[in-house]
Amino acid sequence: MSIPKFTLSKQVRFCTLISLNCNPLCLLLNQNTKFSDIMKLIKISWRRNLKFLRLFKPDGTEVEEKDLINIKRGTTLYVELTNEDLKPNIIQQQYDIIKKIGEGGQGIVLLGKHKFTKESVALKIISLKTWLGQEIDGISQEQLILNALDHKNIVKLHQSYLTQNQREITMVLEYLNGGSLLNQANSKLSEADAKLYSKQIVDAIAYCHQNSIVHCDLKLENIMLTSPNSKEIKIIDFGVSSYVGQQKLPDSVVGTLSYLAPEVLSPSYKCIQPSQDVWAVGCIIYGLVFGKLPFDGANPSETYRNIIQCNYGIPKKSVSKDLIHLLSQIFVNPPKERANIFDIQNHSWFKEQPILFKLSFRNGRSSSVTKLNSYRQQQDEDQIILVSQRKNMYHRRSVTRQDKVLFFNKIK
Template identity: 85%
Template sequence: MSIPKFTMSKQVRYCTLITLNYHPLCLLLNQNTKFSDIMKLIKIGWRRNLKSLRLFKPDGTEVEEGDLINIKRGTTLYAELSNEDIKPNIIQQQYDIIKKIGEGGQGIVLLGKHKNTKELVALKVITLKTWQGQETKGISQEQQILNVLDHKNIVKLHQSYVTQNQREIIMVMEYLNGGSLLNQANSKLSEGDAKSYSKQIVDAIAYCHENNIVHCDLKLENIMLTAPNSKEIKIIDFGVSSYAGQQILTDSVVGTLSYLAPEVLSSQQYKCIQPSQDVWAVGCIIYGLVFGRLPFDGSNPSETYRNIIQCNYGIPKKNVSIELKNLLSQIFVNHPKERLNIFDIQNHSWFKEQPKLFKLPFRNGRSSSVSKLNSYRQYQDEDQIIVVSQRKIVCSRRSITRCDKVLFFNKMK
C-alpha cells in the first residue's frame, strides 16, 4: 500500500502517523512543523476536517506541539481525531485512545490511557450488531464471569459499560504487553521454564473450575505475559466461557481445532459444558511449550481431526522427563471420565520434580565422558531442528470460532 506524502519545507525527519480505520500516513517533520500542518496532511490523506488534534507516542505519552521538534526519525505517532466514529461517548469522556491492539469475532481491543490517572488499559469493545440472533445476556457473559474471578493469573476487569444506544458493550481491562505464550513455544524453551508457565496456567484453571467456570477456548494465544521481561502470565479472552453443566443448545463448535477435546468433536458426547475440555487444552499447551509444536496438528484439518479422535500424538524429544510423559498420557485420554481433572494435574509429580543436572566424571587425559557429552549435544541439536521445523505447523493451524457442526463433521469425514 502506498503511503501518501505531504511535502513541507526543510524536510528533516520521516515519521509515521496512525489512527483507527485509516491507512498510515508518512509525516515529514522539521523545526517549524505545527499541529495545523499535520491537520492539513490529515485533510489530504484521510479526507477529514478537524477542529482539534491530539498525538501520542507508542508508550502513551501525549505529544504537545512544542514537543514535535524533539520527535526522532522513524517514530510512530498515534493521532486521536475528534468525533471518531468508532469511539463511544464513555471512552471519549474518560480515556485517550492511542491505538488498536487487537481484533476478533466479538469486536476490537483498543489501548487507552486514562485522562486523569494516566493508567494504560485495554478497552474491549463488543459491537452487538456482530452478534445477530443472540441475546444480550449471552454477549455480556464474559463480563459477568470476570467479575466473579479474582486470581493473579487471570486478566482483571476494572469496569464495564453498555452504551446509551445499547449497541456496544465496553470492558475496561488491565493492559498486558508482554506478548502471548505462542512466542515462547516457538523458541527453544527448557522443560523447567515450560513447567513454570504451566504451573501458573494450571493454578488459574483450577481456580476457575472451583468456581464452576470453564474457559472453553484455552490456547497459547490466550495466555499473555504481563510485561516483556516478566515470567508472570495471565489468561485472557473469556468470551466463550461458560458454567460447567450448562446445556449446549445449538450444534456449534466453539474453540480452536488444535486444542479441542474428542468429546467436543463428538455430537453424541458434547451435550453440556465440561471441565474436561479445559484439561485437554491444558495438556496441548504444556506439550506446545515443551516441544515447540502442538500434539495433534496434521498437514490439514482432517488429519488434525483424526489425530484428536484417535489420541494420536508422539514425543519428539528424547531428553524429557518420565514424569512429563506420564502426565501427558493421563491427559490425552479419549474418554473424559478417565482423564485427569485439573486438581490431579496440580498434584502430579511433574510439578514436584526437581530439574536433573547433567554431570560428567572428569579424568586425566581423554575420557569416554567426552563421547557422552557429544552425544548429549547431538540430542540437543536434533531437538532444536525438530522445533524449528515445526514452527510453520504451529503458526498455520486453523481456528474454528463458531461454525455449523454438521457441516464441519461432513468435511472432516
C-alpha cells in the first residue's frame, strides 16, 4: 500500500503530528489536503483505525479542515484519536480539570490544562437546563461576540462548541490568573495607577462600541489582570452582551445595580445603547481612585435613588481637576448629554500626568455635566470605604436575562 500523495502541489508545507503513545509523524500539507487524507496517513504510519480525528495547535486552538490551508510550515499539530462515531466530550478527552474557579447565573468556570500542550485555559460550561424556552442562538451570543472581537484587552476565545446532546455549551477561554480589579480598588491605589488601568478599559470598550457591541455588565469583578505581577488587564464575561440597538427583553434588567445607568432602570428603556457602558466605566474609574463605588447606598433603594439623581461625592482630600471634570461628563442624566466612549478616550485626564490639588469641600453632588455644587457633609473626607467590604452582597449580584421581573419596581 502506498502513502497518500501530498506532494502534487508546489506549495507543500512540512508539519509534525504528535499524539499520545505515538512517534512524531511528518505531515506534508497542500491546499487540497483533507482530514480523510490525514486519517489514511495515520492508519498506515501509526496503524490506527479511526472514525474521528481532531487537530490542535500548540496554544490549544482546534484546527478545522478548512483551516488546514492556513497552517504554516514547521507547525506542530497535536492529534486526538478515537474510534467512536460521536464527537468525544472535550472536558473528559482533551483537558485535565484542575479546579473550579468561578460560578454564575450562566454556568460554571473550570481551570483546565490541555493534555498535550499543557496550556492552562478557562473552561466556561453553560448548561441549557438553566435557559429553558430560549433559542440556542441567543444563548450562544457570547461566543459569537467574542469571535468577532480581537483586542489585547479583551479575553480570547480559543474554541467553543455545542455538545452532541445539545445540553451544554463549552467555551475554551484564555486563562487569566492575576485576579480581578476589585482587589486593586482600595485607598492605596494611586491616581496614576488607576489611570493606567482605566486607559486599557476605555480603549477596549471603545473597540467594542466601534464594532457595535455593548458589554452590558461592566464592573470591577469582570476586569482581570493577566498575571499577578502584571498591570495589563482584560475584560471578561460577555454573557449578557448585546449589539447596539438590539431589543431588550421585556420586563428584565441586565447588569449589576451599583453600575447601572439611570436609563437602564427606566421602564421606557427598550434598546441596548453604548451609553450604559460609559456610565459603568465611570463607576469603575471612581472605584479605582476612591476605593468605593459612587452610588452605593445602605440598601438597594438608596442606591437606586442615588443613581437616578446622579448623586455622588468626592471623598478624597486631593484629586486632579481633570478627573473631577471627567466624572462630571460621565455621570449625566439624560444619556444624550453624556460623553461617549470616544470623548472619554480623548479626555485630558488620560493625556496629562495627574496634578493634585486639595478640595475646599468634603462631599459633593452632581446632577448635570456642569454642576459640582451642593456638597453634603455626610462623611469625613478621609474615609475610604473599600469596595465590596459590605455584607449586603445582594446588590452586587448580576441580573441575567432569566430575571423576568420589573427590577426597578422592586428597589424603588
